[in-house]
Amino acid sequence: MRTHTVVRLAATAALLLSAVGFGAFAPASACACGGVVSPGNTATVHDEVALAGWDGRRETIVMRLALESGTDHAALIVPTPSPARVSAGSAQTFAELARVTAPEIVTERHWFSGDGGGDTSAAAPPGSGPTVVEQVRLGPIEATTLSGGSLDGLRNWLGANGYAMRPEVTASLDPYLRENWSFVAVKLTGARTLTGALDPIRLAFDSDRFVYPMRMSSAAEDPQTVRLYLLSDHRVRRVDADADTQYNNVEFAGRVEDFEDQDLKDLAAGGHDYLTELSVGIHRPDAITTDFAFAAAPTDDDYRQRVIATEYVEMFGFPAGTVILGAASLAAAVVLVAVVRVVRRRP
Known part of the structure; x- marks a missing residue:
């Protein structure tokens, strides 16, 4: 007697939706959290994953980007509700997140062939420049926290400091300036072009709501995707105006104890240990009108993807x-x- 093992997703419909929702997405010219800028538009983000945690007063975002750049001057602009403190993150953070949210594997044994499928505020004066709150070096990148200024003043500062931006990307900064948001400007400082995963960076800032900046991606020329790991005191869902017009899929939901990674430990402290993993796809970036906003979901129901390992039992072939x-x-x-x-x- 021997067995043949076939692995399939328990929910075929969800798999098909994922294929339609994400398979059609091409690498984006502007990442989901901000604008990737470079001379000649030669920088592309191939993958964006972020961890975000909010304790009701302060929010932390740890970002990991996979960048393909044909220049050593690629840069990233990230808006934040208040000036952010920027520091280095750890790749271990996302390795642990992948481990704790891995799908549950369930083995089903089938004795007949063919029976294993189916379940499957006031504006700044014109021309005034931003204030440099902080500037840090993190390996091959330089991160500068900017606050205040007008659109012209910010555009002039960015241009003078090596941030080449398309006009439509620059225009997407204006709504944030009118709401007194700040920015983190990140650029490569090495002498070589960079292709591959950047080390994660951590942004911590005060915020009176749980948000993930998205409006700059309205200038993107291609569909956008982003995977978010969200830590809070309860399961969360999107409550912004764009939520119903974009693809949102919960990949994992549940309380997680005994994190090993320090960032995860810090963000989960004080009962903020409910982790929601959310995949978002945006077919039409030009229709983006708001940032992601999150609030407690109606229930704290747990969810974990299930993978079915189907064993077909044979005798004599x-x-x-x-x-x-x-x-x-x-x-x-x-x-x-x-x-x-x-x-x-x-x-």
Whole structure:
């Protein structure tokens, strides 16, 4: 007797939706949290994953980007509701997140072939420049926290400091300036072009609501995708005006204890240990009108994806159920023949 194992998703409909929702997305020219800028528009973000935690007063975002850049001057602009403190993150953070949210594997044993599928505020004076709150070096990147200023003043500062931006990307900064948001400007400082995953960076800032900046992506030329790990005191859902027009899929929801990574420990402290993993896809970036905003979901129901490992049991090269059923049928036939013979012999 031997088994054949076939792995499939328990929910076929969800798999198809994922294929339609994400398979059609191409790498974006502006990342979901801000604007990727470079001379000649030669920088592309291939993958964006972020961890965000909010304790009701202060929010922390740890970002990991996979960047393909044909220049050593690629840069990123990230808006934040208040000036952010920027520091280095750890790749271990996302390795642990992948581990704790991994799908549950369930083995189903099937004895017949073919039975394993189916379940599957006031504006700044014109021309005034921003205030440099802080500037830090993190390996091959330089991060500058900017606050205040007008659109022209900010544009002039960015241009003078090596941030080449398309006009439509620059225009997307204006709504944030009118609301007195700040910005983190990040650029490569090495002498070589960079292709591959950047080390994560951590942005911590005061905020009176749980947000993830998205409006700058309205200038993107391609569909956008982002995967978010959200830590709070309850399961969260999107409540912004764009939520219903974009693809949102919960990949994991549940309380997680005993994190090993320090960033995760810090963000989960004080009962903020409910983790919601959310995948978002945006087919039409030009229709973006707001940042992501999150609030407590109606329930704290847990969710984990389930992967079914289907085992087909065989005997003598045939499905075991068929062999057993056939043997039972043959035995029944032999008994039936014997009974008929006995009946016929009776006088």
